[in-house]
Amino acid sequence: MKMKLSNEDISSVRVRQIERISGEDVRKCYQCGNCSGGCPVSFEMEIPPSQVVRFLQLGRVDEVMAANSMWVCVGCLQCYSRCPKGVSVAAMLEALRQTVLRKGEDFEKIKDLPYPFLKKAPQQALVCGFRKFVS
Numbered sequence: 001m002k003m004k005l006s007n008e009d010i011s012s013v014r015v016r017q018i019e020r021i022s023g024e025d026v027r028k029c030y031q032c033g034n035c036s037g038g039c040p041v042s043f044e045m046e047i048p049p050s051q052v053v054r055f056l057q058l059g060r061v062d063e064v065m066a067a068n069s070m071w072v073c074v075g076c077l078q079c080y081s082r083c084p085k086g087v088s089v090a091a092m093l094e095a096l097r098q099t100v101l102r103k104g105e106d107f108e109k110i111k112d113l114p115y116p117f118l119k120k121a122p123q124q125a126l127v128c129g130f131r132k133f134v135s
């Protein structure tokens, strides 16, 4: 993918906001790829964990926001446990989700889910899901 970079992108206020919410410093990542290698769901992500960090390092927040990665992440913290730099991509993805949900944009709506699904789904999965997808 070709992309143009500017100083404004790299010192993006939006990236600093993600860092504030997550408590992480995107610049600590040196792109070893261990997080993506261990992530059990990276194959389903449009942008895998290590590349999420890379996009943030480059100030490319729009690309990360448009990708499904933050919604696919199951919060298992495998990425954090494998990172030699102690970076938590999980926390960054959670921060990205928070920035969407704080705008009041629900990713899922309970009323849109079919009743047979709600009846059969494990309660814990429902609670986890709605903490993640509903503001």
Ligand code: SF4
Pocket: 035, 038, 039, 040, 041, 042, 049, 072, 073, 074, 075, 076, 077, 078, 079, 080, 089, 090, 093
């Ligand atoms: S916390 Fe999310 S990004 Fe990290 S390994 Fe688990 S599923 Fe992947």
Ligand code: SF4
Pocket: 028, 029, 030, 031, 032, 033, 034, 035, 036, 049, 050, 053, 079, 082, 083, 084, 085, 086, 087, 088, 089
């Ligand atoms: S494991 Fe850590 S240092 Fe390596 S790419 Fe992932 S976040 Fe960056």
